[in-house]
Amino acid sequence: MSICCARCALPLDPKAFQDNGLSRCVCGDLVHAWAFPAVFRGVAVGRNATARVESEASCFYHPMSRAEVPCVRCGRLLCNVCDIPVGGEHCCAVCLEPGATSAEAKYATDLVLHDSINLLLAAGPLVLGLFLWWLIPLTAPFALFRVFRHYNAPLGPVPRTRVRHVIAGILATLQLLALGLLVAWGVTKAVAPASRRPTPAPAVTTEKDLGD
């Protein structure tokens, strides 16, 4: 067992593991390293499922295998192959699927950032206004719809607020209001000349006309 240089994969000099010790690897890199007892521990080998006899409960996913534990989330019985130990609990793969519910967010391996997408939709056409202003009638309602749709979506395991959702909602609302005002102003402008056109004055008959 040896610990190898991360760049050249050759075993590191023991001096690299001493306190404040720097050693030069064969590849020329200076290295300071810290090693832990896990270096002597081998990789754990997966367990096999046990064949079920008639009187025993079967795994939900493998009917021919003996059930060992129930999933703590969904209660389905699991064999050794399907059992995933997580933090002292036993789960099935379906319950650990990222984004299944907010409770599983702490085990997720990736997450779509709906709040960032909404903010991009709402602020993008404003920031790139010169080129993308014509997209606002499409992006603003879509961003507002997405804010309501994804407001309660999981935010992931690391601290994160919903402030992007809020900003996106405000921006989209303001854009829609501005669009509405623009349309109203345009309609008023188009209708106004017809309504303000002076009506022809009624013909006045004078005494002279009557005399004639």
Place this chain on the structure above:
Amino acid sequence: MYERLPGRGVTMQGKSALYLGDDHLLLLQESLVRQTYRRFAYMDIVSFQLHPNQRQRIALFSWGTALVLFGVLIAVTPFEFKIVFGVLLALALVGFVMEIVRGPRCRVWLSTAVGECELPSLRRVRLAERVLGRLVARVESVQGQLNPDQLRHLWPVGPGVQVL
């Protein structure tokens, strides 16, 4: 639940940061619309490696070249251009000073029994040593320390000899 560790790196995959969990270290990679998480249980961490490198010198040389270039341009160009190059000179000066203040650069790797992973948020020696100090203490509180006898068993073939 998680405590954010200092340092933020930028890679091709996006921003990167480290979070300290109860029983594991979380490596976060964040692109524009997606976050990716990698978890390393303290129990499974085999080693950390810090490789100081010469990139600070390259950066200082680049900033220095920019300073000289903009200085010369200020001297030879008419007044209207002096303002533009003056601003650029000031920016280059800020970059030069920041590079000196932040200290030498490095790369850090974490290894487990099944592979290695670079920690892109630790790109400065001073910062990396501070963060690794905390991480090493946390890992040792879970695994214990390697004693010198155990350390000797790590080199059955001697350093610098490729293990086949």
